[in-house]
Amino acid sequence: MTAVILGGGVSGLASAYYLVRNSSPFQRIILLEASDRLGGWIQTSRLDNGAIFEHGPRSLRPAGKGGKNTLSLATELGLSNDIIAVTRNHPSTRNRYIYMNKKLNRLAMGGGFKNTFYKQPPFSQSVFSMVINELRAPVPVNDIEDESIHSFFSRRIGQEVADYLLDPVFRGIFAGDISKLSVKSCLPMDVLKLEKDYKSLIKGALRHKDKDDEEVYAMNDIMRATKERWSTWSFQKGMSQLSERLEDVIIRRGNVEIRKSTPCRGLEFDGDKVKVITDTESITADHVVSSIFSQDLSKLLGSPQEELSNLLNQITAVSCIVVNVEYKDYVSQIEGFGHLLPSSEDPCVLGVIYDSSTFKQHDAATYVSSRYTMMLGGAWYDELVDRLGNLQESTIQDYACKVLSEQLDIKIEPSAVVVTIQKNCIPQYFVGHSKLVESIDKCVADNGLPLSLVGSSYKGVSVNDCINNAKLTLKQFVHGIKKV
Numbered sequence: 246m247t248a249v250i251l252g253g254g255v256s257g258l259a260s261a262y263y264l265v266r267n268s269s270p271f272q273r274i275i276l277l278e279a280s281d282r283l284g285g286w287i288q289t290s291r292l293d294n295g296a297i298f299e300h301g302p303r304s305l306r307p308a309g310k311g312g313k314n315t316l317s318l319a320t321e322l323g324l325s326n327d328i329i330a331v332t333r334n335h336p337s338t339r340n341r342y343i344y345m346n347k348k349l350n351r352l353a354m355g356g357g358f359k360n361t362f363y364k365q366p367p368f369s370q371s372v373f374s375m376v377i378n379e380l381r382a383p384v385p386v387n388d389i390e391d392e393s394i395h396s397f398f399s400r401r402i403g404q405e406v407a408d409y410l411l412d413p414v415f416r417g418i419f420a421g422d423i424s425k426l427s428v429k430s431c432l433p434m435d436v437l438k439l440e441k442d443y444k445s446l447i448k449g450a451l452r453h454k455d456k457d458d459e460e461v462y463a464m465n466d467i468m469r470a471t472k473e474r475w476s477t478w479s480f481q482k483g484m485s486q487l488s489e490r491l492e493d494v495i496i497r498r499g500n501v502e503i504r505k506s507t508p509c510r511g512l513e514f515d516g517d518k519v520k521v522i523t524d525t526e527s528i529t530a531d532h533v534v535s536s537i538f539s540q541d542l543s544k545l546l547g548s549p550q551e552e553l554s555n556l557l558n559q560i561t562a563v564s565c566i567v568v569n570v571e572y573k574d575y576v577s578q579i580e581g582f583g584h585l586l587p588s589s590e591d592p593c594v595l596g597v598i599y600d601s602s603t604f605k606q607h608d609a610a611t612y613v614s615s616r617y618t619m620m621l622g623g624a625w626y627d628e629l630v631d632r633l634g635n636l637q638e639s640t641i642q643d644y645a646c647k648v649l650s651e652q653l654d655i656k657i658e659p660s661a662v663v664v665t666i667q668k669n670c671i672p673q674y675f676v677g678h679s680k681l682v683e684s685i686d687k688c689v690a691d692n693g694l695p696l697s698l699v700g701s702s703y704k705g706v707s708v709n710d711c712i713n714n715a716k717l718t719l720k721q722f723v724h725g726i727k728k729v
């Protein structure tokens with residue numbers, strides 16, 4: 246039996262890994278990757294001086310099922326000694342800022358318990374008052390299937406929290422607009438259910454226990470993360486170490502052929518088989534695992550799959566510009582994870598990550614420096630392009646450095662700037678997304694298509710989600726085949 250995996254980002258690589266690891270029935274597994282490299286949005290540049298710039302994901306959270314699973318994977322891949330972690334009392338965990346009214350406002354989480362009773366800018370209420378608001382907020386009489394993040398938090402805590410806290414936080418994660426993003430699909434918990442069951446989100450979050458019934462294979466790094474209280478982690482040589490090691494291990498384990506620079510051009514389903522068309526051949530497969538963006542998959546389907554194609558096409562994604570900046574011989578006075586901007590402050594500038602504050606190990610080895618990453622665009626990409634006038638690298642560099650020097654009061658010229666334009670890089674889970682994904686799954690099942698869907702388009706955009714969803718989807722699939 247032959248399986249073809251479409252896409253060699255972290256979801257495609259994890260799919261290949263778990264198929265091999267779980268003794269799938271496939272004698273032959275072929276992974277097709279359109280570009281000449283693996284990793285997808287995981288893109289690390291390693292400079293000659295030792296500095297590391299991430300143009301995609303830069304850190305992972307150890308918490309939750311997905312977090313534990315990635316730690317377990319790192320152990321299995323023999324990457325334990327390459328993990329770099331920051332703990333919960335590290336300045337980058339304690340200090341997170343909102344840039345508003347042209348200044349940095351430190352979030353109360355970094356200010357100690359007593360500060361929860363004081364008003365802290367940019368909010369006109371203390372955290373304590375917000376908690377009281379939430380505990381007292383009425384529960385809707387009729388069940389709500391889904392609503393926007395903005396609407397949910399406005400009615401539960403207050404519009405100010407939605408506008409100046411949730412708005413920037415989700416611009417930082419989804420690069421998206423919380424008046425459109427789904428509260429059901431974008432949060433790690435089903436907050437609508439918590440509200441319904443416990444009459445309050447806070448009470449629900451405190452009482453609700455996630456069933457920890459997922460199998461994790463290796464515990465070493467999970468235990469280390471718990472004991473040492475990690476809040477976030479990465480790898481010595483950057484995030485690409487994960488995709489590079491996955492590639493090595495998959496190849497060493499035998500029956501996976503990785504074909505780079507080989508885009509899939511079409512899928513033709515015929516009974517329980519599927520023809521996978523590339524520029525040079527047509528591969529007859531027993532199963533296809535698609536890890537590519539849903540709209541890209543939609544274009545590969547022919548007219549018999551028009552319904553599925555139309556459903557897949559409804560999931561959209563936003564584009565971002567990522568600007569990595571290094572200042573040589575400069576040590577920032579501001580320590581923290583970074584700052585985010587509410588869309589009311591400046592829609593086009595999503596935020597700035599203080600890379601050196603979190604992972605000093607990634608600074609140049611030969612001189613003192615401070616590295617930052619500015620994220621621009623997202624749901625406001627078109628507005629950004631209008632503002633810039635053109636997308637020439639020098640225009641973007643000048644703009645990003647000007648904004649950075651204004652927001653962080655940096656008065657020197659940068660020593661290195663790298664601009665990356667990431668088109669359609671973060672899928673947007675709008676209100677109704679979970680229903681749409683259900684319809685997609687149903688359409689695949691009703692038509693008996695030998696197709697599994699993984700990747701960031703469906704059930705979580707974080708690297709942890711992508712890996713964990715690939716694991717769960719393929720475990721279920723292999724289990725199903727073995728039962729038959």
Ligand SMILES: Cc1cc2nc3c(=O)[nH]c(=O)nc-3n(C[C@H](O)[C@H](O)[C@H](O)COP(=O)(O)OP(=O)(O)OC[C@H]3O[C@@H](n4cnc5c(N)ncnc54)[C@H](O)[C@@H]3O)c2cc1C
Pocket residue numbers: 251252253254255256257277278279280283284285286287300301302303304305507508509510536537538541565567667670671699700701702706707708709711
């Ligand atoms: C700027 C940025 C910052 C981020 N920061 C974080 C972070 O800090 N932490 C975190 O957890 N997550 C972060 N994310 C999210 C996370 O990185 C992505 O959601 C995740 O990497 C997506 O992986 P994937 O394999 O599902 O998709 P992709 O990475 O998109 O991989 C899909 C692959 O399929 C290939 N492909 C496309 N079409 C075809 C075809 N027809 N045939 C064959 N191959 C094809 C593509 O070339 C690509 O390699 C970030 C994302 C971005 C863009």
